[in-house]
Every structure is written in C-alpha cells, then in structure tokens.
Amino acid sequence: MDNKNEVNYSCPIEYTMNLIAGKWKLVILWHLSQEKVMRYGEIKKSLNNITHKMLSQQLKELEADGFIHRKAYSQIPPKVEYSLTSLGESFFPILESISKWGKHHFKENEK
Amino acid sequence: MDNKNEVNYSCPIEYTMNLIAGKWKLVILWHLSQEKVMRYGEIKKSLNNITHKMLSQQLKELEADGFIHRKAYSQIPPKVEYSLTSLGESFFPILESISKWGKHHFKENEK
DNA sequence: CTGTATCCGCCGAGATACTG
DNA sequence: CAGTATCTCGGCGGATACAG
Numbered sequence: 716m717d718n719k720n721e722v723n724y725s726c727p728i729e730y731t732m733n734l735i736a737g738k739w740k741l742v743i744l745w746h747l748s749q750e751k752v753m754r755y756g757e758i759k760k761s762l763n764n765i766t767h768k769m770l771s772q773q774l775k776e777l778e779a780d781g782f783i784h785r786k787a788y789s790q791i792p793p794k795v796e797y798s799l800t801s802l803g804e805s806f807f808p809i810l811e812s813i814s815k816w817g818k819h820h821f822k823e824n825e826k
Numbered sequence: 827m828d829n830k831n832e833v834n835y836s837c838p839i840e841y842t843m844n845l846i847a848g849k850w851k852l853v854i855l856w857h858l859s860q861e862k863v864m865r866y867g868e869i870k871k872s873l874n875n876i877t878h879k880m881l882s883q884q885l886k887e888l889e890a891d892g893f894i895h896r897k898a899y900s901q902i903p904p905k906v907e908y909s910l911t912s913l914g915e916s917f918f919p920i921l922e923s924i925s926k927w928g929k930h931h932f933k934e935n936e937k
Numbered sequence: 938c939t940g941t942a943t944c945c946g947c948c949g950a951g952a953t954a955c956t957g
Numbered sequence: 958c959a960g961t962a963t964c965t966c967g968g969c970g971g972a973t974a975c976a977g
Contacts, residue, residue, distance in 0.1 A: 727928025817838025
C-alpha cells in the first residue's frame with residue numbers, strides 16, 4: 716500500500732523548495748534578518764522591480780507560513796512593521812550560504 | 827550618475843535567486859550531488875510530478891549556466907549521463923543547509 | 938531512451954483604481 | 958502609508974505527437 720493520495724516528497728529539498736520557491740521570498744527574509752524590523756515601504760525600496768501587488772502577496776504568504784510577524788499600528792497614515800519569527804530565523808543558515816555563494820560568483824561578472 | 831541601465835542587484839541573494847529560482851533546479855542538483863552520475867530516466871524517476879518537457883527544459887538551462895555536464899553516447903537507443911560541473915558542486919553548502927532545514931521541519935508535519 | 942515541436946488552458950503578475 | 962480588488966495579457970507548463 717503506497718501513499719498515493721499524499722504528496723510524496725522524495726527528498727527534503729523538494730519539501731523546502733515548495734515553501735520558499737520563487738524569486739522574492741528568500742530575498743525578503745534576508746533583508747529582515749539584516750535589519751530586524753522593517754516597514755512595508757522599506758522592504759519595497761530594498762527590492763528591485765517588485766510590484767506593490769507582488770510584495771503584499773509574498774508578505775501575506777510568508778506570514779501565513781509563520782515565517783514573519785506583522786505588527787500594525789492603528790493610525791492614519793498606517794504603519795506596519797515586519798520582523799522574523801523564530802521559525803523565520805531558522806532560515807539563516809540557508810540565507811548565509813546563498814549570500815556567500817552570490818558574493819563569490821557575482822564578482823566574476825563585474826567589469 | 828547611477829547605473830540605471832543595468833540590473834542593480836541590491837544583494838547577493840537576489841543575484842543567486844535569479845539563477846536557481848523555481849521548484850526543480852536545486853532538487854536536480856541535489857540528486858546529482860548524491861549520485862554523482864545519473865541518466866535522464868533516473869533523474870526523472872527521482873522527481874515527483876515533473877513532466878518530460880519541464881525536465882529537459884531545466885536540464886538545458888542548468889547546462890547552459892554551466893552547472894551540469896551532459897555526456898551523450900551515440901547509440902540506439904540513446905544514453906545520456908548527467909553530472910555536476912565544479913561550478914555545480916559549489917552549490918553543495920546551499921543544498922546541504924536546505925536539506926538540513928527540510929529534514930528538521932518536515933518531521934514535525936508527519937503523522 | 939532521450940529530445941524537440943506544437944497546441945492550448947490557466948494562472949502569475951503588471952497596471953490601475955479605490956479604501957481606511 | 959499600507960492593503961485590496963479588478964481587469965488584462967503573456968507566458969509557464971501540461972498533453973501529445975514525432976524524430977533520431
């Protein structure tokens with residue numbers, strides 16, 4: 716009897732990638748891990764070419780997955796602060812290894 | 827004078843993610859790092875729900891980016907072996923940290 | 938067995954406008 | 958300032974067939 720009706724993750728990478736795949740999530744987590752607390756507008760400025768819609772969408776998913784915490788101040792104009800949860804912080808080793816790789820291999824493409 | 831006409835990678839993560847984003851690439855690299863040499867059919871079997879088209883596409887991109895090496899035997903039926911290049915092997919720290927994260931956090935979702 | 942080509946439905950993602 | 962809703966469209970990705 717096989718588990719036909721379940722998603723069968725053949726490996727942990729597949730499992731993880733289904734949580735963080737996409738161009739933006741890890742980048743957002745990375746900035747939050749550096750700055751600790753960031754407002755919506757700050758996050759937007761730190762990313763290239765991300766649209767308003769995409770960013771709110773990604774933030775919502777990250778929050779739903781329990782990776783980030785959202786604190787809204789009830790005021791006009793609104794102010795919202797984002798920060799990593801402890802689960803979000805558990806990505807730090809991944810973020811570091813990717814950042815390290817990027818730094819190393821990006822240099823070779825610079826003029 | 828700002829570099830307006832260039833893609834401005836605000837951080838190394840963004841740079842790297844544009845190379846390996848997507849659900850499949852890291853999974854493929856991971857299996858190759860474990861098995862060293864795999865035939866097309868072996869890779870396909872090791873992945874869940876990937877279609878023929880998607881796999882050839884991903885393999886082609888990985889080869890174009892210099893992450894994997896492709897060795898074709900001129901025979902009928904054909905035989906093709908894929909393996910990591912040294913650049914591909916440089917992803918190992920990333921793969922390891924993701925695998926480690928997945929193993930740890932996947933357990934908590936098992937029954 | 939491995940790879941390419943074509944057709945096509947669906948949804949990711951941009952643009953825009955509106956709300957509190 | 959932060960977020961939602963609607964409309965729209967290109968292209969991702971599945972199914973299928975064909976080639977070597």
